[in-house]
Amino acid sequence: MNYDYDLLVIGAGSGGVRASRMAAARGKKVAVIESRYLGGTCVNVGCVPKKLFVYASEYASHLKEGAGFGVHATLDQFSWPELRDNKTNEIKRLNGIYDNMLKNAGVEIINGTGSIIDPHTVAVSEQKLTAERILIATGGWPFVPKVPGIEFAITSNDVFYLDEFPQRIVIVGGGYIAVEFAGIFNGLGAETTLTYRGEQILRGFDSKVREFAANEIAKKGVRISTGCDIEKIEKQADGSLICAFTNGETIACDAVMYATGRRPMTDGLGLEALGIAMREDGTIITDDHFKTTVDSIYALGDVIGTPALTPVALAQGMTFVAQQFDGDATPTDYNTIATAVFCQPNIATVGLTEEEAACQFGGDVSVFESEFRPMKHTMSGMSERAYMKLLVQTSTDKILGAHMVGVDAGEIMQGLAVAMKAGATKVILDSTIGIHPTAAEEFVTMRTPSRQL
Numbered sequence: 183m184n185y186d187y188d189l190l191v192i193g194a195g196s197g198g199v200r201a202s203r204m205a206a207a208r209g210k211k212v213a214v215i216e217s218r219y220l221g222g223t224c225v226n227v228g229c230v231p232k233k234l235f236v237y238a239s240e241y242a243s244h245l246k247e248g249a250g251f252g253v254h255a256t257l258d259q260f261s262w263p264e265l266r267d268n269k270t271n272e273i274k275r276l277n278g279i280y281d282n283m284l285k286n287a288g289v290e291i292i293n294g295t296g297s298i299i300d301p302h303t304v305a306v307s308e309q310k311l312t313a314e315r316i317l318i319a320t321g322g323w324p325f326v327p328k329v330p331g332i333e334f335a336i337t338s339n340d341v342f343y344l345d346e347f348p349q350r351i352v353i354v355g356g357g358y359i360a361v362e363f364a365g366i367f368n369g370l371g372a373e374t375t376l377t378y379r380g381e382q383i384l385r386g387f388d389s390k391v392r393e394f395a396a397n398e399i400a401k402k403g404v405r406i407s408t409g410c411d412i413e414k415i416e417k418q419a420d421g422s423l424i425c426a427f428t429n430g431e432t433i434a435c436d437a438v439m440y441a442t443g444r445r446p447m448t449d450g451l452g453l454e455a456l457g458i459a460m461r462e463d464g465t466i467i468t469d470d471h472f473k474t475t476v477d478s479i480y481a482l483g484d485v486i487g488t489p490a491l492t493p494v495a496l497a498q499g500m501t502f503v504a505q506q507f508d509g510d511a512t513p514t515d516y517n518t519i520a521t522a523v524f525c526q527p528n529i530a531t532v533g534l535t536e537e538e539a540a541c542q543f544g545g546d547v548s549v550f551e552s553e554f555r556p557m558k559h560t561m562s563g564m565s566e567r568a569y570m571k572l573l574v575q576t577s578t579d580k581i582l583g584a585h586m587v588g589v590d591a592g593e594i595m596q597g598l599a600v601a602m603k604a605g606a607t608k609v610i611l612d613s614t615i616g617i618h619p620t621a622a623e624e625f626v627t628m629r630t631p632s633r634q635l
């Protein structure tokens with residue numbers, strides 16, 4: 183059977199771009215269909231613009247900290263339009279780089295929305311394209327609950343393009359996006375409320391990390407309200423919003439941002455008609471080779487419900503190509519994926535939480551902890567503290583988990599993740615000479631366990 187392409191990818195985000203480039207590099211005839219923006223969520227409305235905003239949000243605090251060092255500076259002005267537009271220009275530059283990168287790799291870019299009409303055919307408007315393999319890499323989309331007045335709320339898709347900076351913002355959710363944007367808006371000077379329906383933000387993270395981080399975030403000025411939810415949002419004549427909460431409280435604000443999770447983007451793909459199996463939450467079911475329940479159709483990235491992180495989608499893209507075109511059957515390894523929340527200070531983690539370690543290795547776990555005031559803040563006057571934890575299997579000395587709340591934790595944790603992947607034991611960390619004076623050296627100097635689990 184002759185097809186137009188060896189591989190037709192739907193979605194030019196983190197996973198789709200990587201898979202198409204790698205397949206084209208192996209001499210395959212590849213096209214990628216993209217409906218909105220090259221680079222997908224991460225480049226356009228995710229990791230990249232978010233991190234640029236995080237940088238912006240930290241200057242005011244740096245200026246204050248300088249005083250203790252004799253460096254006196256005041257913040258004259260923060261211009262939201264400048265931040266927003268400079269960010270947008272940077273994203274456009276990256277879109278151009280993606281365009282060149284794909285074309286130079288020999289990947290054909292097709293602008294439009296893809297819809298699968300049979301196991302080897304994708305329709306894009308009037309065009310019908312055939313391929314030996316179809317790869318769905320369509321990512322996710324913000325989920326917002328049904329709440330009266332939800333139409334007045336914004337999501338992470340809108341927040342990067344607001345006409346005006348909200349001086350008062352309510353952020354709903356307790357996950358990555360809510361916590362990161364609470365830090366961004368608070369740092370940029372907005373009166374920020376983070377509201378979460380559960381007891382403690384950052385579900386899934388180590389419980390001490392959650393408590394410590396929530397405390398540090400609150401110390402920075404974010405008002406954290408837990409155990410309640412928004413009942414309704416009303417728009418006032420002056421354009422401001424009033425949020426009514428389930429606990430009877432009301433808050434007036436200029437913007438309400440919902441960061442209540444993401445759903446897989448499968449709208450209009452035609453999956454039901456093809457009989458492609460999905461879970462209840464809409465994520466596509468795949469095997470170790472990213473194959474869906476239809477033989478020639480594959481899926482990877484956020485749309486399959488694996489950890490929704492760019493490096494995971496990238497790794498999957500590379501595994502997919504190795505499996506399909508190099509004859510390498512090795513599946514993607516999801517163990518010890520390091521991750522960071524870019525709040526102030528950062529949270530970063532790799533491996534098991536204390537709760538998971540206790541559950542899996544109870545009676546055989548040593549906990550090493552360190553909590554301290556970072557050296558910088560002994561003179562900056564800030565009360566910020568840092569927390570680090572290592573979980574070690576006592577009988578084997580193997581590192582089970584590493585956690586940090588502190589400046590640059592995201593940068594520090596990557597090295598620990600490599601060590602863990604290499605099977606590092608506590609003895610190896612102990613025999614590693616530290617870099618002084620850094621916070622990171624604490625990870626190689628914690629000698630006495632604080633607890634046994």
Ligand SMILES: Cc1cc2nc3c(=O)[nH]c(=O)nc-3n(C[C@H](O)[C@H](O)[C@H](O)COP(=O)(O)OP(=O)(O)OC[C@H]3O[C@@H](n4cnc5c(N)ncnc54)[C@H](O)[C@@H]3O)c2cc1C
Nearest residue numbers: 193195196197217222223228296320321483484490491492
């Ligand atoms: C605010 C925010 C911050 C984030 N920060 C981080 C971070 O700091 N670190 C991190 O690791 N991860 C972060 N993430 C998660 C990360 O962005 C995703 O995990 C990653 O982008 C997933 O890649 P993907 O290839 O699965 O999908 P995506 O990158 O979402 O790409 C999917 C692409 O498919 C296109 N598409 C969808 N349907 C169709 C169709 N029918 N036809 C054609 N094209 C279609 C979309 O337009 C999109 O371009 C963040 C996410 C958000 C929302």
Ligand SMILES: NC(=O)c1ccc[n+]([C@@H]2O[C@H](COP(=O)([O-])OP(=O)(O)OC[C@H]3O[C@@H](n4cnc5c(N)ncnc54)[C@H](O)[C@@H]3O)[C@@H](O)[C@H]2O)c1
Nearest residue numbers: 327355356357358359360379441442443444490491522523
């Ligand atoms: N730094 C990073 O690596 C980074 C940053 C941002 C996003 N991401 C990825 O993107 C994913 C999506 O981020 P997210 O923050 O939207 O999702 P999330 O799953 O991390 O958090 C969603 C939050 O919304 C709450 N929630 C869900 N439904 C709700 C409802 N009906 N009412 C009130 N609250 C509700 C949940 O309890 C949770 O606290 C993350 O899980 C992560 O994988 C990663």
